[in-house]
Each structure stands twice: as structure tokens, then as C-alpha cells.
Amino acid sequence: MCGRYVLKAGIEELKENYQATPRGTFEWRPNYNAAPSVDMPVVLQHEKEGRVIDKYRWGLVPFWAKEVNTGYSMFNARAESIASKRTYQKPFKKQRCIVPASGFYEWVKTPDGKIPHYITLKDQGLMSFAGLYEHWQGDGGQVVNSFTIITTESNDKLAPIHDRMPAILLDQEIDHWLDPANQDTEGLRDLVRPYPSDDISFYKVSTAVNNARNQGPSLIEPDEDLFSL
DNA sequence: CCAGACGTTGTT
């Protein structure tokens, strides 16, 4: 699954990598410990404005929700469910986005506690998580734009640490995924699948990651781990 | 028909 991730790229790198324009002026500082409920950059394609980068809240709020805090865990959407679940039907058809990431964390439970692992692409490039977004407006006029990250089965390499992983798109699939005119839901469903094992690597990191208040590049340094295992 | 839910993960 994917309940915590890293985006260390700056805005210029995001613009360059996705050929997208930041919408408005938003502050963006790299986040080494992004948790559900925080604002993070997403890339989406508008009929008129074209491809934009915007900051949305992690944790999809359905447009029909009465309150922002629904109490549900919409920070992940199962790939197996996006076409059928009420909450994701419309987003899957017309509100797909890319969630840029440098890597993500998964925890392994051991007698010594929950040990975080940091997973990246071998080439250290940006990961393009497949995401869905939603636009919510409250009675008082408050507006919340939010997103969820699609998860799928783990590939063979990650299976030992976790049975789910985020759906990561190949570069050549991004255009298809973002195109709002693309209604080929069967073809789109085929894009959200386990990423090739050979292009993934991971290592243990400090349990400092566990507390979402902790931040900084030191979180993704390999943990020497002299005492466990 | 109306009422009520609408979600995922991990753990048992």
C-alpha cells in the first residue's frame, strides 16, 4: 500500500519532468515524510488550461460528502475497485492525476517494532503514482481539492515486505492516464498494475520516519541497523 | 420503492 511517501523534487524539476505549468502561485518545499491529510503536488490535465501542477490534499473527499472529515480512509484506492466503487467511479472516468514521488515507505512489523523501508526506482528518477482527484465544496463555500493514490498487488521484489504497492505508471503511459477525453476504462485499468521488480530497490531507514512530524533528508539515509536481524 | 452507505489496511 502507500501511506507515507517522499517528494524531494523542487517545482522546476516537476515542471520539467511533466511539462506542466504550476497553477497560480503555490509554495512548495520538498517533503521527506508526506502523510495523509497534507497538501502535495499533483499533475492533472484540464480541457482548456492543459497540463497543470497544483497542490491537493492527500485523502480523497467525495464531492457528495457533508463534511470534509468523513472518517473514511480514502488515501488509497484499490485498483481492483476503482471502476465499481461509488466513491471512485466518476474520478476514475474523468478525474485522473499523477502523484509525483521520489519514493515511498513501507513498514515491516518485527518484535523490535515497526521498521520502515524506503523504496525508490533504481535510476533514482521520479515515480509517477496513478491517482484520482476530487473537488469538494461545502455549504459555507469552503473548497477542498483532494486526491487518492491507487494501490495494486506488490511485485515479487516487494512482496516480502508488503502485499500491496502504489500503482506506478511508465513514462509512456502518462499521456493516456491524464487525458480527460480518454474514456477507455478497460485500457486504463490495465495501466494500474505492479511495477517491474527489476527497476525497484529498497533499504531500511530510521524509525524516525514513524513520527510524521519528523522531516528532512536524513530520513531517507540507509539505516546501519547493527542490532536487529 | 426508500434508507443508508459510500474505504483500505492489517489483524483476528
Place this chain on the structure above:
DNA sequence: GTCTGG
């Protein structure tokens, strides 16, 4: 145990 906050 379960919810909230980050």
C-alpha cells in the same frame, strides 16, 4: 479500543 492529527 478507536479516533484525530501530522
Place this chain on the structure above:
DNA sequence: CCAGACGTTGTT
């Protein structure tokens, strides 16, 4: 996802 709180009154 994990960590940390989980409550009220009255007073400053």
C-alpha cells in the same frame, strides 16, 4: 501510514 490522545470547568 504511525503516534498520541482519549475531558471539563473555571480562571488566567
Place this chain on the structure above:
DNA sequence: GTCTGG
């Protein structure tokens, strides 16, 4: 808004 359950 839209689906499921009764």
C-alpha cells in the same frame, strides 16, 4: 450523486 440492501 449513485449504488446496495431490505
